[in-house]
Amino acid sequence: MTSSQKIIGATVFLLVSTSAALAQTDTKNLGAIRALRTADAAWLKTYEAKDVDKAVAFCDEQGSLLWPNAPRATGKSAIAKATADAFAIPGFKLEWRPDQIAVARSGELGYTSGTYIWSYKDSSGKPVSDKGKYLTVWKKQADGSWKVLFDMFNTDLPPS
């Protein structure tokens, strides 16, 4: 083997390694989409359990809840307050289901979006039901977990 052949060999090896890395990124991306679907469903479980601490733990340190009828709630403390206030609503029950999930090729930023049904009791104790859509932007953390960077929703119903 000549020097040139060795250099070409080394170059080809590195190029093949790069191609393998690119292919692996695609596979990782599918894995990331599955991870995001799992995180979205696990976050919903904390809402079903009305567990404020566990719900807040799904949010990024710099995360924001962009919920209707209130200013943006940014950071763990503000998120905890907004979440506790929601769970304290009499008869609070929330379900959501994502129908669009994607992750950037680089694998650290993604979103889930879908529909929700929310029911509660108003101040007179009358059951109220709302339905609408949501958009959640997620950021992958250093430990590999996905956390909520933004969570936003609004109603499909006409103004009351």
Place this chain on the structure above:
Amino acid sequence: MTSSQKIIGATVFLLVSTSAALAQTDTKNLGAIRALRTADAAWLKTYEAKDVDKAVAFCDEQGSLLWPNAPRATGKSAIAKATADAFAIPGFKLEWRPDQIAVARSGELGYTSGTYIWSYKDSSGKPVSDKGKYLTVWKKQADGSWKVLFDMFNTDLPPS
């Protein structure tokens, strides 16, 4: 130069090229954030001009407007109708300003988020003003332009 030195030389060259490529990605990312800021501002201009066609042209073919009090509007035709309906509201005037912009390392997915002020006249001609927050997810197109994948907003004000 021995064969080994040449191989090491070639390897170092390729590693340096890779580092340069990574550094370039960061620079590209800053460029992408600037591009997203420009796209967000240019989209607002089409709202100020109430130009439906130009406003819709900022949306991805699979884009969705997730606006309050209406189901999700997905695709150019539904987006055009929702946009035309908004522009037709008497006295419609909308301003928004992003205060958070980020792009994934891979450079094809990003978001802008910030605040809006919206004013219009109600059915009796009385001026109404609303303020709130928005979240727009953008996707880079094959031609390098950024288009809206999701646009969502809701009010900061208490329920009326």
